[in-house]
Amino acid sequence: MGLFSWNCMVCKHPMLHNMGVVTPGVNEWMNRVVVLEKNGSILRGPYDGYGRVGMTEMKMEWKDHKMINGPECYHEACYKAVGSPTEYTRASLHSIDQGHFFSDGAHDLKEKDIPDAIKKIKKPLKTWKIKKKAV
Numbered sequence: 001m002g003l004f005s006w007n008c009m010v011c012k013h014p015m016l017h018n019m020g021v022v023t024p025g026v027n028e029w030m031n032r033v034v035v036l037e038k039n040g041s042i043l044r045g046p047y048d049g050y051g052r053v054g055m056t057e058m059k060m061e062w063k064d065h066k067m068i069n070g071p072e073c074y075h076e077a078c079y080k081a082v083g084s085p086t087e088y089t090r091a092s093l094h095s096i097d098q099g100h101f102f103s104d105g106a107h108d109l110k111e112k113d114i115p116d117a118i119k120k121i122k123k124p125l126k127t128w129k130i131k132k133k134a135v
Helices: 076-081 111-119
Strands: 032-036 042-046 061-063 066-068 072-075
Touching: 032 076, 072 076, 076 111
Parallel strands: none
Antiparallel strands: 032 042, 032 072, 061 066
């Protein structure tokens, strides 16, 4: 099986593996992820591009060649920014570029810009606890 990935529930950028696709100082933080599984497991660590977080393989169920009960995926920094939810709500969308095959600049989001990405979310999940900063 080739490379594959899912988009973060918060910033909508994919989980990136660390085999030459990340840009230091720009998006290398997108390799550190948190995955909520439907069975209640929470996986944390670097994403390898092949369905493993750290040394643990994500649990995926298939039916009629379609994935059911896929993982709910977050970049670690995005996960923390929405209050570190622990309850599975729904599967993340598959990344169309597989977290690998993308143009330069396509996933240039610096970690410090996550709050701006959160402001653009139209329907936050009920499990999120987004902190409002005082102006």
